[in-house]
Amino acid sequence: MALELYLDLFSQPCRSVYIFAKKNNISFDFKKLSLLDGQQYGEDFGKISLIRKVPALRDGDFCLAESIAIMLYLAEKFKTPDFWYPADLQQRARVNEYLSWQHTAIRMHGSEIFCLRVSSPSLIC
Ligand SMILES: N[C@@H](CCC(=O)N[C@@H](CS)C(=O)NCC(=O)O)C(=O)O
Known part of the structure; x- marks a missing residue:
């Protein structure tokens, strides 16, 4: 069975996983899941992701949730070039540092802007 990725490309973490897989020529079945249509609440998707989120x-x-965990799984399974997730302990720690930092430092604020744009488009040009 081919590896499946459940994604909605409106979602930043989904785009991260998608771009990472594409850049590394990892073949996968793209399973489109429309958040706007509420497909994350469907019975079938509940069997894939207990937390009902994409990616x-x-x-x-x-089955695996969380974009970072998914990308690390793909990096290790498909042995992506070393610069993505270096074998060297300290270089890898630097990547881990960034991956831990970005959740609250970048992504959270990006999500706020996205939500504001969707809910009140006139407030942001
Ligand atoms: N920390 C998670 C965030 C996942 C997440 O929040 N996904 C959102 C889209 S960006 C989602 O699926 N939301 C659906 C919902 O909350 O109903 C990751 O990095 O994968």
Whole structure:
């Protein structure tokens, strides 16, 4: 069974996973999940992701949520070039530092802008 990625490209974490997989020529079945249509609440998707959020991965019987965890899984499974997730302990720690930092330092604020734009488009040009 091909590796499946459940994605809605409106979502920043989904775009991260998508771009990472594409850049590394990782083949996968693109499973489009429309958040605007509420497909995350469907019965089938509940079996893929307990937290009902995208991105989500299915690799055989194994399901995984969280964009960072998914990208690290892909990096290790497909042995992507070293610069993505270096083998060197301290270089890898630097990547981990960034991945930990970005959740609250970048992504959270990006989400706020997105939500504001969707809910009140006239407030932001
Ligand atoms: N920390 C998660 C965030 C996942 C997330 O919040 N996904 C949103 C889209 S950006 C989602 O699926 N929301 C659906 C919902 O809350 O109903 C990650 O990095 O994957």
